[in-house]
Amino acid sequence: MYLKRKIDEYLLEWKQKPDKNPLIIKGARQIGKTESINHFAEINYDNIVYINFVFEQKYKTILSDGYEVENIIKNISLLDPTKRFEPGKTLIVFDELQEFPDIATSLKAFKVDGRFDIICSGSLLGVNYKKIHSNSVGYKTDYEMFSMDFEEFLWAKGYSKVHILEILEHMRTGTAFNETELNVYKKLFLEYCVLGGMPAVVKQYIETNTFTDTLEIQNQIRMDYEEDIRKYAEGLDQAKIASVYRSVPVQLAKENKKFQLSKVTKNSRSREYTGCIDWLRDAGVVSVCNCLYFPELPLKGNYDDTKFKLYYPDTGLLISTLDEEAQEDLRANRNLGVYKGALYENFVAEAFLKQGLGLYYYKKENSTLEEDFFVRTKTELVPVEVKANRNRSKSLRQLIENKNYSDIHWGIKLADSNLGIENNICTFPYFCTFLLKRYLAERD
Structure with missing residues (x-):
């Protein structure tokens, strides 16, 4: 059972922008961020690459060759060769951002590359947001989410x-x-x-x-x-x-x-x-x-x-x-x-x-x-x-x-x-x- 949320319409508008920035959805725990993102992704994308840095800590090594898109994709594919990256048809979701804030540094590269849509999500609990903001300023869009109104x-x-x-x-x-x-x-x-x-x-x-x-x-x-x-x-x-x-x-x-x-x-x-x-x-x-x-x-x-x-x-x-x-x-x-x-x-x-x-x-x-x-x-x-x-x-x-x-x-x-x-x-x-x-x- 999916509960309709106001972020649903926002995500659709974001997707339709031709020159969209990577999106960071922030908010407290258990307010429905991940559920809303997954609901949106399943309806609107042929291919979804979902990474949760809490449950899949092996992905914390994907920046070992730097922040360039090709290197990140290569390392993700090495860790899980079933993940596919189709330009123009793929949404990459980096969930639980607070566990691996360094990934935000790559958002500029993903924005310039332009082949994939990117959504990051994380609770404000533990997010070193000043660091995230300084590493991706000008190359991200923030959306603050709350529990249901x-x-x-x-x-x-x-x-x-x-x-x-x-x-x-x-x-x-x-x-x-x-x-x-x-x-x-x-x-x-x-x-x-x-x-x-x-x-x-x-x-x-x-x-x-x-x-x-x-x-x-x-x-x-x-x-x-x-x-x-x-x-x-x-x-x-x-x-x-x-x-x-x-x-x-x-x-x-x-x-x-x-x-x-x-x-x-x-x-x-x-x-x-x-x-x-x-x-x-x-x-x-x-x-x-x-x-x-x-x-x-x-x-x-x-x-x-x-x-x-x-x-x-x-x-x-x-x-x-x-x-x-x-x-x-x-x-x-x-x-x-x-x-x-x-x-x-x-x-x-x-x-x-x-x-x-x-x-x-x-x-x-x-x-x-x-x-x-x-x-x-x-x-x-x-x-x-x-x-x-x-x-x-x-x-x-x-x-x-x-x-x-x-x-x-x-x-x-x-x-x-x-x-x-x-x-x-x-x-x-x-x-x-x-x-x-x-x-x-x-x-x-």
Whole structure:
């Protein structure tokens, strides 16, 4: 069973380019990179040369005669004479790039040679990407992949692009959803929150139509991530990295969600964790939300890198850190206390990350003014508030009405409610979050 992914269309467009670069697909483990590449390859190529540097370590010698294409092909053929190289009809896949990053140096030669299409893939865990980038700059195209987003989950459940466009049309026009629409999409959204977007988890759910065994798969994925920390985090304190990773759910449950290293271990200092958070972010297993100095444009460079929040890029994995009863409570939409706000905030951060939106928040010192997230149009800064309750949006209203915040004219509230627009605040149900980038683009 293959689950349709957004990368499918991207790969087709890449193949059709007459002067294409070798492609590097990067992302965290177990998000479906290899499965999507193999699905694309089987449909579109007469001949596939697939090499996995984890399971087939003998291929780590293929550069022994240098980086020229002819020498690499010769050495691959010596190791496996059944592999065929037909010009114009062959895709070469170098998988698990992090195990043999030197192969990236050959991408320039493959690009200049032009006879074969090349796709490299690897988890960010352990990838010395600076080295890979410097060795192939100008001769590669990067694509960052994530676990399935809510739109891909809807596809897996049988919903079409027509349904997606209907949701977007509600957002465009400010028209509330009818009772059927609201109930169906809210139920689907809660399923997605619990499951997350890891293809193995979603596939298990789709095939059985139950949540049985999905938690076990999620727990195994998190254990695999921690095993990769021990395997790949060279030159850093692996125990500290693992401690930061495990601390994210605990700190999100607190009222002040700013990540505090002092809460990881007693009397810890930030300099002791230098590089740990960067490693986790580059590995794709946490995402970093930066605190703005001031709520104004531009966003890049306008933040304090000592103040940040950390999220899991897959909310299903976050929920799997709780007990099994908590998953059942969420599916039943029962109260989870402080965790409910944390989970929905994590979902919004995940949705923003997968749309390519930056992660920024604001908290004014010595004040109650704070805002969960910010997005932007070409000319405006838009505050985004995530509401887990029915309380009024005081900070959102203050940001819109205060003339000191000249880039802000309207705001977005994401809540467990229907859609509505009032007093320059657009209220959207949580399940609309995956369409915010498209919605903002149409407002420009």
